[in-house]
Amino acid sequence: DTAVSQTPKYLVTQMGNDKSIKCEQNLGHDTMYWYKQDSKKFLKIMFSYNNKELIINETVPNRFSPKSPDKAHLNLHINSLELGDSAVYFCASSQNRDRGFTEAFFGQGTRLTVV
């Protein structure tokens, strides 16, 4: 079983469309994340949820809206897609401990191409 799974793996869409990426983890972790990897492979955190509560929002445009129906799922909805949104989006999860978090486990990524 895949620990962190994302769907779809590839997404090609036109400017202005709205799309969603889904993520599920079966590790029992309480914290999930979205990271964006740009064309230069630079990785930057977008959001983090802990037990369905948003705890990190890194100045991402409000066209991006994460939703966590339960602690095993974190979806990313993007409105009015722009060319600059083209990137690889990674979902990840980790577990909150008393003095920090365990390492993050990453999904396989969703390559979004906006044309």
Next chain:
Amino acid sequence: AQSVTQLGSHVSVSEGALVLLRCNYSSSVPPYLFWYVQYPNQGLQLLLKYTSAATLVKGINGFEAEFKKSETSFHLTKPSAHMSDAAEYFCAVSVWNQGGKLIFGQGTELSVKP
């Protein structure tokens, strides 16, 4: 605030040679440090992590890294490169009170020549 700098966006070694990928960090509080590997069109896989226990950390696939506080470094090494080590390597830092957020370096692409 934390930051990570990886020296060298591309490193090329011969098969069987030593691999050394450099990572320097900046953190005002004790950091947790990680090395991740990314193979083409795949996600990130944890190689090893430093979480304030032993300063010499051994990871998977024969990699290891040493935490040096005085040099604010966490360089990744492997004694003998294998063709299958060719990939992108990322150093990352987090601290205990920032929700598990990882701050990544720019990445280093490792090429292995036969």
